[in-house]
Amino acid sequence: MGRKGLYSILIVIGVLVGSTFITKDEPFMLKEKQPKIGVLQFVSHPALDEIYQGFLSELNKQGYKDGKNIKLVFQNAQGDQNKLLTMSQYLREEKVSVSVGIATPSAQALANVMSDKQPVVLGAVSDPKAAGLVSNNEHPGGYITGVSDQAPVKEQIQLMKELLPNLKRVGILYSSSEDNSSAQVKKFKQLAPSDWDVKEYSVPTHNEIKQMTQVMVQEVEAIYIPIDNTIADGLEMVVQLADDKKVPIIPSAETMVEAGGLATVGINQFKLGEQTAKMTIDILEHKKKPGDMPIYTFNTGDKVINQKKAEELGIKIPKQLTSYLKVLD
Structure with a gap:
């Protein structure tokens, strides 16, 4: 056998051996080297942080390691709306293969600058259609799909009735700048018992939370x-002011109960993050088209009650609840 023939055989063997050692833990290596996943988070607070942790966990579980076979480009606007556009443009210029928007403002910012060559996956957008992100939740069309978190408002109201049977005056604290919050407020008022006096307390920015809470705990x-x-x-501030007046807080996320709320029927944010990662992988690895992928909706939740907070507020937990509620110490 000539030298050239021997070289040819060695090259073939080398290719075969090399491909053998590309493991399942490196699913992208045959297609492209370290594709980039951009993540834009609106602000740091326990609920959104839990979504991101769930996202990372699922990526790792399926063999996607940052710096090994993918590159994560993470941006956090820290609640500053003005930073969202700049950060979205940065992710576009980084030529990310797909971008993930955690919370509605982030998703909207990404949608405004990305294209079909850089798909967007929604992470925790309560109403994608109302937010102008998709035309239809079942058939999104275009380059956007993802996960929706719709709070189980009816179940939350029922829990409030059971925990606070004499309740008559309820205040809703929310940001007027977030479309998803306004939609949930509207739903709450529609479903609330007719004998409840429900009043809205809206703030345009974080800066007004303290003053507004001081007013509402009196009313x-x-x-x-x-x-x-x-x-x-700004939940820590709200909890402190509410506790001073023995006013219970019913939030919409379990992490907010852990941070001082009384109880809720809340969506599991970690699982939401995991589902966001699964859809991201479907686009990257399986080459699914976002426009053909229905929005995945989380609209049921787990009951959770903060026993310590109930004791501090002098609220007795009904026996029918303790058998199936997760009780926090």
Whole structure:
């Protein structure tokens, strides 16, 4: 056998051996080297942070490792609307293969600058259609799909009735700048018992939360908080002021109960993040078209009650609830 023939055989063997050692933990390596996944998070607070952790967990579970076979480009606007456009443009210029918007403002910012060559996956957008992100939740069309979190408002109201049977005056604290919050407020008022006096307390920005809360704790018997990033970011302040007046808080996320709320029927944010990652992988690895992927909706949740908070507020937990509620210490 000539030298050229021997070289040819060695090259073939090398290719075969090399492909053998590309493991399942490196699903992209045959297609492209370290594709980029951009993530734009609106603000840091427990609920959104939990979504991102769920996202990372699912990526790792399916063999996608940052710096090994993918590159994560993470941006956090820290609640500053002005930063969203700049950060979205940065992710576009980084030529990310797909971008993930955690919370409605982030998703809207990404949608405004990306194209069909850089798909957008929604992470925690309560109403994608109302937010102008898709034309239809079943058939989104275009380059956007993802996960919707629709709070189980009816179940939350029922829990409030059971925990606070004498409740009459309810205040809803939310940000007027977040479309998803306004939609949930409208639904709450439609479903609330007719003998409840429900009053809205809206703030345009984080800066007005303290003053508004000081007013409402003088006027209401309970505070309801929808899925709202602005209020979640200032929850510690709200809890402190409400506790001083023994006013219970019913938020819409389990992480907000853990941070001082009384109880909720809340969507599992970690699982929401996991589903966001699964849809991202479907686009990257399986080459699914976002426009053909229905919006995945989380609209049921788990009951959770903060026993310590109930004791501090002098609220007795009914026996029928303790058997199936997760009780926090």
